[in-house]
Amino acid sequence: MTNITRKLAEFSADLSYDALPADVVARTKLLILDIAGIIVRARHDAESTPSLMKSVERLGLMGGDCSVMGDGAAYAPTAAALVNGTLAHSLDFDDTHAAASLHSSAPIVPAALAAAEMTGASGKDVIAACVAGYEVQVRLALALGPSDHYDRGYHPTATCGVFGAAVAAGKLLGMDADGLQSAFGIALSQAAGSMQFLADGSWTKRSHVGQAAQNGLICAVMASEGFKGPNEAFEGKWGFLHAYAPDADSDVAVAELGERWETLNLAVKPYPSCRYTHAPMDGLIALKREHGIEASDIEEVEVGVAETGWKIVGNPQEAKHDPQSVVDGQFSMPFCAAVVLSEGSMVWDDYAKHISNADTLALCKKVQTKVDPRAQDLFPDYMSGTVRIKTKSGEYETLVKVPLGEPENFMSEEEFRGKFDGLCEPYLGVEQSGKLADALMHLEDANSLRSVMALSQPGN
Numbered sequence: 001m002t003n004i005t006r007k008l009a010e011f012s013a014d015l016s017y018d019a020l021p022a023d024v025v026a027r028t029k030l031l032i033l034d035i036a037g038i039i040v041r042a043r044h045d046a047e048s049t050p051s052l053m054k055s056v057e058r059l060g061l062m063g064g065d066c067s068v069m070g071d072g073a074a075y076a077p078t079a080a081a082l083v084n085g086t087l088a089h090s091l092d093f094d095d096t097h098a099a100a101s102l103h104s105s106a107p108i109v110p111a112a113l114a115a116a117e118m119t120g121a122s123g124k125d126v127i128a129a130c131v132a133g134y135e136v137q138v139r140l141a142l143a144l145g146p147s148d149h150y151d152r153g154y155h156p157t158a159t160c161g162v163f164g165a166a167v168a169a170g171k172l173l174g175m176d177a178d179g180l181q182s183a184f185g186i187a188l189s190q191a192a193g194s195m196q197f198l199a200d201g202s203w204t205k206r207s208h209v210g211q212a213a214q215n216g217l218i219c220a221v222m223a224s225e226g227f228k229g230p231n232e233a234f235e236g237k238w239g240f241l242h243a244y245a246p247d248a249d250s251d252v253a254v255a256e257l258g259e260r261w262e263t264l265n266l267a268v269k270p271y272p273s274c275r276y277t278h279a280p281m282d283g284l285i286a287l288k289r290e291h292g293i294e295a296s297d298i299e300e301v302e303v304g305v306a307e308t309g310w311k312i313v314g315n316p317q318e319a320k321h322d323p324q325s326v327v328d329g330q331f332s333m334p335f336c337a338a339v340v341l342s343e344g345s346m347v348w349d350d351y352a353k354h355i356s357n358a359d360t361l362a363l364c365k366k367v368q369t370k371v372d373p374r375a376q377d378l379f380p381d382y383m384s385g386t387v388r389i390k391t392k393s394g395e396y397e398t399l400v401k402v403p404l405g406e407p408e409n410f411m412s413e414e415e416f417r418g419k420f421d422g423l424c425e426p427y428l429g430v431e432q433s434g435k436l437a438d439a440l441m442h443l444e445d446a447n448s449l450r451s452v453m454a455l456s457q458p459g460n
Contacts, residue, residue: 004250004253004254007257008167008180008253008254008257009177009180009184011254011258012135014177015128015171015258017124024264027266028131028263029443029444031095031104032105032130032443033416034095034268034420035088035094035106035109037424038091040069040424040427040428041070042091044070047325048203048206049087049090056075056082061079062076063075064076064079066079066080066113066117066118067113069084069087069457070428071458072458077115077217078217080110081110081111081165081213081214081216081217084109084113084114084210084213085106085211085214086206086207086210087206088105088106088107088213089157091348092327092330093269093271095266096266096269096275096383097138098265098275098382098383099142100137100138100160101141101146101150101156101308102155102157102160102161104133104134104157104164104266105266106209107137107158107165108130108165110165111133111169111216111217112126112129112168114169114213115168115217116129116172117450119174120448123443123444124444125172126172127443127444129168129171130168133164133168134164134266135257135261135262136167139254139262140160140163141156141160142252143241143249143250143252143253144244145245148245148247149245153196154193154195155193155194155205157212158209159191159212159244161213162191162192162212162215162219163187163240165187165212165215166180166219166223167184169216169220175223175224179224181229182223182227182228183219183223183224184234185228185232185233186229187215187216187219188229188233190215190218191240193205193209194208197327198331201324201326201328264407266407267406267407268411271340272330272347272348273329273336274312276312276313277313277336278405279382279384279402280385280387281337282400282403283386283387283398284301284341285340286400287397288344290396293391298366298390298391300368300390301367301388303337303368303386304370304372304375304386304387305370305386306379307371307376307379309379313331313332313369314333317369319332320369322364323335323355323364326355332364333367335360335364337363337364338361338367339354341389342354348422372386382401382402382406383403384401387400417437420437428458435455436455439451439452439455440452
């Protein structure tokens, strides 16, 4: 199909808050709440944050008109987008899309926040901009074919995210379809994100999501000032859909555009680890509770996931059995299994408790991860998982088709608030954390985003 770039640009330019279905608005506010809590906590707790902040300061990007959540300093717009975007993905606790195999809010919301502070945009404008970003990013990933894209070594959260960030920022800059089309063309040269971080637990998975937010904002601003990008960013001979996957289906990018909302297919994470670990973790928690399983009684654990997930959280087995860092732990099915079998759940603070714990690592080595045909048959529509626990007193097994947080098994607002408070209260306090959550849950009432962003700063 031709004119993919133009169609997505026109859809995004025409999209308004008043035209959004009520359920899309409600879902988007929850997603923004979720990502805000993650940013606040990561500003203080992620091990990669100090070097990130020193880099921004050294580059002279302090003292602008934009904010970083959880931080009282002022930043240049590009720095705010970079930092908020990197923080949003630094805990690997942010929302996901199963079929597209990516995270959406981390590159998109930070670009929107920076653009909104630049322009004085309202809460309604921010909601509409984020939806446009979600729809563009997810649809591009679906068109590429996520497994093919991964096999080429790309991380679609970032490669597709820069386009979502560009369109979200562009809408808040007041750009029309011509401008957004040009912004897509400029962003084509910034679509990057390598999966090489999996080899050694490095931090680039975090930074290139932040860079997608930053670059998306830059591309939108350049286009708004008249800088020209190629018109066929997606369908062109050297465009995104041809260059980044072997057999992309461009029709998928615009199928039922404005009728089927991929925003509603975004899932949220109850646990701070790779989404492919979550269905098995749900199953392990359920079996532990139902049968009173103690970690000391476990002889063997077998976890089954789809092949795409196994490549990320199960292989190579030796490395997954011996995580050396938080990043290693986030992408180790054995480690995540060992934590939930020990704790009965998993929260961010469990990394500090368990990553060097001898008992946890010993239990890790009892966990085998494999490709399960049942999970494979359900993929990519579902990130399903199977588990089997062999104990001294018997064997127990289950299949979890839909992990907690998926649209069909979504978290309640109360669960969202519990996750948000657990992340924010240690640094904002109970009262301010509550005020920030209330403001985000009523974002449509904000005439300007600045008052909301102020509530995210400690001591305000």
